[in-house]
Amino acid sequence: xxxxPERSVPKPVFTDAEAGAKExxxxxxxxFNYYVPQxxxxxxxxxxxxxxQPDPRHYLAQGWxxxxxxxxxxYPLEWTALKAWGSGRPEPERGPGSGGKGYEWPAHGWHEFRxxxxxxxxxxxxxxxxVVRQVNANVDAAKQAKAFEQWNPNWVxxxxxxxxxxxxxxxxxxxYLFANANRRGPTNMHxxxxxxxxxxxxxxxxxxxxxxxxLDEEIEGFFGAAHLDTWNxxxxxxxxRDLAERLTGIDDxxxxxxxxxxxxxxxxxxxxxxxxxxxxxxxxxxxxxxxxVGAEEFDFSERxxxxxxxxxxxxxxxxxFAEHNNRTMNGWLANWVGLTIPAARALQPLWSxxxxxxMRFEDALDRVKSRFGGIVEDLGLELPKELDR
Amino acid sequence: MSRQSVAxxxxxxxxxxxxxxxHQPVSHYGTDYTFRKxxxxxxxxxxxxxxxPMQEEKDHRVYGASDGAIRGNMFRxxxxxxxxxxxxxxxxxxxxxxxxxxxxxxxxxxVPNPELHNGQAIQMIxxxxxxxxxxxLKRLYMNNYIDPAGFNSSLRNFxxxxxxxxxxxxxxxxxxxxxxTAASIYLTIVAETAFTNTLFVAMPAEAAANGDYLLPTVFHxxxxxxxxxxxxxxxxxxxxxxxxGNHQLLERxxxxxxxxxxRVVDAAIxxxxxxxxxDRRKDRESYAEMWRRWIYDDYYRSYLVPxxxxxxxxxxxxxEEAWNQIWNKGYVHEVAQFFxxxxxxxxxxxxxxxxxxxxxxxxxxxxxxxxxxxxWEQYNRLSTPNGxxxxxxxxxxxxxxxxxxxxxxxxxxxxxxxxxxxxxxxRTYCHEACRWTDVEAFRPTFQxxxxxxxxxxxxxxxxxxxxxxxxxxDVVSDMGFVRDDGKTMVAQPHLNLDDPKKLxxxxxxxxxxxxxxxxxxxxxxxxxxxxxxxxDYIRGGPAGRxxxxxx
Numbered sequence: 021x022x023x024x025p026e027r028s029v030p031k032p033v034f035t036d037a038e039a040g041a042k043e044x045x046x047x048x049x050x051x052f053n054y055y056v057p058q059x060x061x062x063x064x065x066x067x068x069x070x071x072x073q074p075d076p077r078h079y080l081a082q083g084w085x086x087x088x089x090x091x092x093x094x095y096p097l098e099w100t101a102l103k104a105w106g107s108g109r110p111e112p113e114r115g116p117g118s119g120g121k122g123y124e125w126p127a128h129g130w131h132e133f134r135x136x137x138x139x140x141x142x143x144x145x146x147x148x149x150x151v152v153r154q155v156n157a158n159v160d161a162a163k164q165a166k167a168f169e170q171w172n173p174n175w176v177x178x179x180x181x182x183x184x185x186x187x188x189x190x191x192x193x194x195x196y197l198f199a200n201a202n203r204r205g206p207t208n209m210h211x212x213x214x215x216x217x218x219x220x221x222x223x224x225x226x227x228x229x230x231x232x233x234x235l236d237e238e239i240e241g242f243f244g245a246a247h248l249d250t251w252n253x254x255x256x257x258x259x260x261r262d263l264a265e266r267l268t269g270i271d272d273x274x275x276x277x278x279x280x281x282x283x284x285x286x287x288x289x290x291x292x293x294x295x296x297x298x299x300x301x302x303x304x305x306x307x308x309x310x311x312x313v314g315a316e317e318f319d320f321s322e323r324x325x326x327x328x329x330x331x332x333x334x335x336x337x338x339x340x341f342a343e344h345n346n347r348t349m350n351g352w353l354a355n356w357v358g359l360t361i362p363a364a365r366a367l368q369p370l371w372s373x374x375x376x377x378x379m380r381f382e383d384a385l386d387r388v389k390s391r392f393g394g395i396v397e398d399l400g401l402e403l404p405k406e407l408d409r
Numbered sequence: 410m411s412r413q414s415v416a417x418x419x420x421x422x423x424x425x426x427x428x429x430x431x432h433q434p435v436s437h438y439g440t441d442y443t444f445r446k447x448x449x450x451x452x453x454x455x456x457x458x459x460x461x462p463m464q465e466e467k468d469h470r471v472y473g474a475s476d477g478a479i480r481g482n483m484f485r486x487x488x489x490x491x492x493x494x495x496x497x498x499x500x501x502x503x504x505x506x507x508x509x510x511x512x513x514x515x516x517x518x519x520v521p522n523p524e525l526h527n528g529q530a531i532q533m534i535x536x537x538x539x540x541x542x543x544x545x546l547k548r549l550y551m552n553n554y555i556d557p558a559g560f561n562s563s564l565r566n567f568x569x570x571x572x573x574x575x576x577x578x579x580x581x582x583x584x585x586x587x588x589x590t591a592a593s594i595y596l597t598i599v600a601e602t603a604f605t606n607t608l609f610v611a612m613p614a615e616a617a618a619n620g621d622y623l624l625p626t627v628f629h630x631x632x633x634x635x636x637x638x639x640x641x642x643x644x645x646x647x648x649x650x651x652x653x654g655n656h657q658l659l660e661r662x663x664x665x666x667x668x669x670x671x672r673v674v675d676a677a678i679x680x681x682x683x684x685x686x687x688d689r690r691k692d693r694e695s696y697a698e699m700w701r702r703w704i705y706d707d708y709y710r711s712y713l714v715p716x717x718x719x720x721x722x723x724x725x726x727x728x729e730e731a732w733n734q735i736w737n738k739g740y741v742h743e744v745a746q747f748f749x750x751x752x753x754x755x756x757x758x759x760x761x762x763x764x765x766x767x768x769x770x771x772x773x774x775x776x777x778x779x780x781x782x783x784x785w786e787q788y789n790r791l792s793t794p795n796g797x798x799x800x801x802x803x804x805x806x807x808x809x810x811x812x813x814x815x816x817x818x819x820x821x822x823x824x825x826x827x828x829x830x831x832x833x834x835x836r837t838y839c840h841e842a843c844r845w846t847d848v849e850a851f852r853p854t855f856q857x858x859x860x861x862x863x864x865x866x867x868x869x870x871x872x873x874x875x876x877x878x879x880x881x882x883d884v885v886s887d888m889g890f891v892r893d894d895g896k897t898m899v900a901q902p903h904l905n906l907d908d909p910k911k912l913x914x915x916x917x918x919x920x921x922x923x924x925x926x927x928x929x930x931x932x933x934x935x936x937x938x939x940x941x942x943x944x945d946y947i948r949g950g951p952a953g954r955x956x957x958x959x960x
Contacts, residue, residue, distance in 0.1 A: 030618035030688045037492065037555045038484035044906045045892035046558035046899070050551055054565035068544035071564040072503045074577075081569035081875060081888075083868040085817075086581040086591075089439065089853065091865050093585055114869035116877040116929050119887050120569045141538040142468060142545075149465035152458045191425035196434040199530050200514040203584065204437070208507060212537055215510060219534050222527075223457045226422050230458060233421045244421075251427065265432040 054079065055125055058134045065138035070131075073208035076111045077127035081120030083111065097130070099204045100274035101348050104129030105340035129338055130206040135213040135327045144216050147323075148223055151315050155227050159234055162308040168238045170305035174375045176239055177246075178300075179309060180232070182370055184247025185257050186292060187228035189264050190316065194221030196268040197276050204273035213327040214277065220324060224316035231312050259366035260288060263359055274331075275352055281328040282399075283356040285320050286392040288364050293317045295384035296370060303376035329399065336400050350402050358406035364388075365409075419454035426523030438515045438588040439862035442655050446521045447648055451528045453637050460531060464538065467630050471542065474626040475549055483622065484553050489760070489904045491619035492554050494685035496757035498677065499547040500563030501576035502608075503540040505600075506631075508580035509638075510536035512596055515588035520645050528641045535634040546627045556906065558892055558899045559756040566756040566899075569888050571872040572748065575817045579673050582666075586851075586864020587658075589649065594662040595669070597642025602712060603667075604674040605635050606703035611696075612678055618688035650719045657858065660722040665850050667724050668842040671731040672816035675700070679741030680748060684762070689769035697735050697774070705732060727842055734822060739951055742774070742781050743821035746952060749788055750807060753799045753881060753918065754872075755900040756890045761789035780951045792903040793911040799881075800902070802921045808955035811927045811946070812871040813839035815846045823950035828931075828943055835932050835939065877926035882918035891915065 039050070051062055055070045073095065074080040084093025097107050106128025112118070126132060137143070162168065171179075198218035205211040236244035251257060267284060270276040294317055298310040335345045364385060371381040378384070389407060396403055478484075513533040517526055551560035559566065567573045583596040609632035613625035649655045679696045694702075705728070713723050734740040752759050762770075762785040770777040787805040791797055801809065810819035811826065814836035820826035825840045829848055838844040849855065851866050869875060876884045885891065890899040896914040905911050934942060948956040 028690050028692050030690070030693075032486050032620065033488070033687070034485060035488055035620065036485055037487045037489050038482060039553050039555060039557070041555050042906050044556075044909070044912070045894040045897040046561070047556070047906075049561050049893050050557045051561060052548075052551070052564070053561050064545075064548075067548050068541040072507050072540055072544065074504070074564075074568045079565045079568040082574050082870065082872060084581060084585075085574060085577055085866065085868040085870065086585040087865040087867040088585050089587075089862050089864060091867060093581065093867050114875055116874050116926060117879065118869075118875055119879070120875050121887055140541040140545075142472070142541075144534070145461055145465040145468055145538070148457070148461040152461050156458065187425055188427050192427065195526055195530055196517060199533055200435070200437070200517060202533065203511040203514045211507075211511060212541075215533055215537050218530065219457070222530055223461070225425050226457045229422045229425055230418055230456070233417065245424070248424065252430075262431040265429050265434075268429075268434040269432045271435050271437070 065140055068140045069208050069212055078122040078125050095206050097206055100272045102274045102335050102345050103341040105338055133209050133331055133334055135209055136330050137323050137327055139213055139216040155312055155315055158308055158311045167308055172304055172375050175304035178373050180243055180246040181250040184232055185250040187225040188251045190221045190225035192264055194218050197280055201273040201276055217324045220319040227312055256367055256369045259363035263363040278352055279356040281324055283360050286395055287360045287388055291364055291388045295387055296378055300374045300378035304374050332399055354404040354406055357404045361409040415454055418456045436518045440519045440588040441860045441862045442589040442649055442658055443652050444521055444648055451524045452640050455531050471626055471630050478623050486620035488619040488687045490687055491685050493757040494681045496559035500567035503543045505580040506536050506540035508583045509596055512583040512592035515592040519588045525644055532638050532641055539631045542627055571751055571754040575673055587862040590662045593645045595666040597638055598646055599666040599670050601635055602639045603704055603708040604670050607678050611699040615682045615686050619686055656720050661850050661855055664724045665846050668727050669816055672818050676744040676818045680745040683741055684745040689765050691772055695773040696741055700735055738822045747819055747821055750801050752900050752902045758901040758904055760904050761792050784952050794913055794917050798921050807953040808949055811837040813843050814870055815843035824947050826947055871928045873926040874928055876924045877929045878923050880923055881921045882915040884924055
C-alpha cells in the first residue's frame with residue numbers, strides 16, 4: 021500500500037493570542053497613548069495620521085538624521101512665516117547623558133490641527149471613486165440622450181476654449197503648488213490634507229480633459245486642442261495664467277495654500293465655475309458640463325476650503341502668535357487680492373460669449389466678493405482695500 | 410466606465426501640462442545632477458478616472474479581510490513570537506511610506522518631464538494610502554491581539570528606542586539632501602525596486618505561516634502599487650544616464666543607497682523572518698535563500714546588470730559583499746542577537762529560541778550552533794527574573810558593540826569595524842562602505858567635484874550616548890516603556906504572561922550598573938589605548954565574543 025506524501029505547509033496552531041485571553045498589566049490598554057485627541061475620544065482619522073511625522077521637540081530623541089546641504093533636516097518650522105504657540109522653543113540639545121525627553125506632547129501648536137474632513141486613505145479613495153463614477157455616468161447618460169446635439173455653436177466654442185483653459189489651472193496648481201507643499205508642512209495632518217487637495221485638483225483637470233475627449237468624439241467640429249491656444253494666447257486668460265504661475269512660485273508653503281484657497285479659489289475659481297459656467301450652461305442647452313465643473317466646485321467649497329480655514333483659524337487665534345499671524349495674513353490678503361482682482365476682471369469678455377448670457381459680470385464678481393468677505397470675516401482678518409479695484 | 414481607450418485617455422491628459430510664460434515655479438530642492446528635457450514615457454499610463462475606483466476596490470478587499478479576521482478569531486491562531494516583532498515593524502514602516510509621499514516634489518523641478526510628474530503625483534497619494542492603511546493594521550492588532558503594549562505606544566517608542574534610528578534612515582534618506590540622490594536613487598531605484606520585495610512579499614508569506622493573514626492582505630495590496638513606483642524610478646534613471654556628467658554621481662549614489670539599504674533592511678527584515686517565526690519546516694526558505702532569489706537574482710542580475718550597457722557603474726563588489734555578510738558573516742544572526750541583548754530597551758517581547766529553532770538554524774546555516782547556540786541558551790536561562798540581571802549586564806561572553814555612525818546598526822561583524830576622526834569626534838563604522846559614506850560621499854566635494862547639494866548626516870547618532878551614565882531603570886522610564894501598573898516593563902525576554910513574578914519590572918533594572926556609551930568611552934581614550942582597543946575589537950566575534958588574547 022502506498023501513501024501520498026504529506027504536503028509541506030505550515031500547520032494551524034491554537035495559540036489563544038486574542039484580546040482578553042489573559043489579565044496582566046496593560047492588557048486593556050487599547051488606545052494609542054502618545055497623543056491627546058482634539059475632542060473627547062480619539063478618532064479613527066487621528067489614529068492613522070497623528071504623529072506619523074515625528075518632531076524633535078517631543079519624542080524624536082536623536083533628532084533628524086539626514087539634512088539638506090545647509091544642515092537642516094525634517095520639516096523646519098521656518099518654512100512658513102506663520103507661527104504656532106511654542107514655535108520659538110528650541111529643539112532639545114542632545115549629548116552625553118542628556119536623556120531623550122522633549123517637551124510634553126504636543127510641544128507646539130502646529131500639532132493641534134486636525135483636518136475636519138478627516139481624510140486618510142479610506143476616505144479619499146471612497147470620495148474620489150464616487151466622483152469619477154458619477155462624472156462618467158453623467159457623461160454616458162448625456163451621450164445616450166444625444167444631449168450634445170442641443171448645444172449651439174457658440175457654446176461648443178466656449179466649452180472647447182474656456183472650460184478647456186480652466187483645466188490647466190487645476191493641473192498646474194494641483195501639481196506644482198499643492199503636491200509641492202505636501203513636503204513642507206510641520207505635521208502629518210497638514211501634509212496629508214494638502215496631498216488630498218492636490219489630488220482633487222489633478223483629478224478635476226483630468227475629468228475635464230477626458231470630457232473634452234468625449235466631446236471630440238460626440239460633436240462634429242469640436243476642436244479638442246483649442247484650449248491650448250486659449251491658454252497660451254487669449255488675452256482674457258493671461259491675467260489668470262500670470263497669477264497661477266505666481267502662485268506656484270511662492271516659497272512659503274502656508275502662504276501658497278492661503279493664496280490659493282482663501283483668495284484665488286473664491287475670487288476666480290468660484291467666479292468662473294459657479295458664476296459663469298454653471299450659470300450659463302443650462303441656458304445654452306448644456307446640462308452636463310455643470311455636473312463636471314460642479315464636482316470640482318464641491319471639492320473646493322465643501323472639503324478643501326474647510327481644511328484650509330481650519331488651518332488658518334487656529335493660527336489667527338493662536339495663544340502666543342495671533343497678532344503676528346494676523347498681521348502676516350493681512351499682508352498676504354492685500355498682496356494676493358491686489359493681484360487677483362485685475363486677473364478676475366480680465367476674464368470679463370467671457371461673459372459676453374455665450375448666446376444666452378449668464379448674469380452680468382459685475383453681479384457675478386459682487387457675489388464672489390461677498391462670499392470672499394464672509395471667509396475673511398470668519399477668520400477675523402481685514403478685508404483689504406484692494407478688493408475694490 | 411467610459412470606453413475610451415486607456416492609451417487615448419493618457420495621451421489626452423498630456424495636454425494638461427504647460428510651460429511657464431510669466432513666472433517659474435518655486436525651486437526648493439537642489440541637485441547636482443543635470444537633466445535634459447526628454448519625452449520619456451510613463452509606461453503605466455495611469456489615469457485617475459480608473460485609478461481611484463481601482464484603489465477603492467483594493468480597499469474593499471483589504472477591509473473585508475480585516476472584518477473576516479476578527480469574525481473568524483484569527484488571533485486565536487496567531488503566533489505571539491511573530492506579532493511581537495510587528496510592534497517594531499509597524500512602528501517603523503508608516504514613516505518611510507509617508508516620507509515617500511513627501512519625497513515626490515523633490516523631483517518636480519529637477520526632472521524636466523511633465524509626463525513623469527503625473528506618475529509621481531499618483532505615487533504621492535499611493536504612499537499616503539500605504540502609510541495610513543498600515544497604521545490602521547497596527548490599530549487593529551492593538552485592539553484584537555492579546556498584548557496591546559508596544560502597539561499602543563509605537564509612534565512614541567519608535568522615535569526614542571535604541572533601534573528606532575536604524576529604521577528611520579529608511580524614511581529620512583528619501584526626503585533630504587540632493588533631490589535625485591534622495592527621491593530617485595535611494596527611494597525608487599534601490600529601496601522600492603530592490604528591497605520592497607523582501608519587505609512586502611517575503612515577509613508577508615512568513616506572517617501567513619504564523620497564523621496572520623492580515624499582514625499579507627495589507628502588504629500585498631501595498632506591493633501592487635510598487636510596480637508603478639519602480640517605473641517612475643526607472644524612467645528617471647534613464648534620463649539621468651543620458652547625461653554623462655551624471656555617471657559619477659550615479660555611481661556614488663548607487664553605492665551609498667545599496668549599502669545603506671542592505672544594512673538597514675536586511676537587519677530588520679532578516680531578523681523578523683528568521684527569529685520571529687515558529688515555522689521551522691526544513692523546506693521553507695531562509696532569509697538568505699529569499700534574499701538570493703528576490704534581491705540577487707531578480708534585482709541585481711535582472712534589473713541592474715542590464716543597465717550597465719547604458720553606462721551605469723554597478724557596485725558589484727558591494728552586492729557580493731552584502732551576500733558575503735548575510736551568508737558567511739552571519740549578519741542577520743548578529744543583528745538578532747543584538748536586538749535580544751538589548752531587549753530591555755525595546756517595546757516588544759522577544760521569545761527565546763528552542764531546540765527546534767536550533768535545529769532549523771543549523772540546517773539552514775551550517776555552523777550556526779557553534780557561533781550562536783550557546784548565547785541563545787544563556788538568553789533562555791536568563792529570561793525570567795531570578796536574582797540575576799538582564800542578559801546585557803551578565804557575563805555571557807558578549808561584548809556590547811559600538812554603533813556604526815552611518816547606518817546606526819552596531820559594528821557587529823567585528824572584523825569589519827573601522828574608525829575615523831571626523832569633525833573632532835572619533836567615530837566607529839560597521840564597514841568600510843559606511844566610513845566612505847560619511848567621510849567621502851556625504852560631502853560638498855566628491856572626488857574633486859563640487860557637490861554643493863549633497864546632504865549631510867546629522868543628529869545625535871548614537872543612542873547610548875544620550876543615556877551615558879544613567880541607571881537602566883531611568884532609561885526605560887525616560888523612554889516610557891512601562892506598562893500601566895507603573896513598574897512592569899513593556900519589553901520582556903519571553904512570552905509568558907501568566908505569572909506576574911516572571912515579568913521584569915523597573916525594580917529589577919534599578920540594581921544594574923549604569924549604561925555607558927561605547928562612543929563616549931572611545932573618545933576618552935588616549936591614542937594608544939584607542940589603537941589597542943581597535944586591534945582587539947576586530948579580533949572579537951563571531952556572536953559578539955570579546956577577544957581574550959591569543960590564548
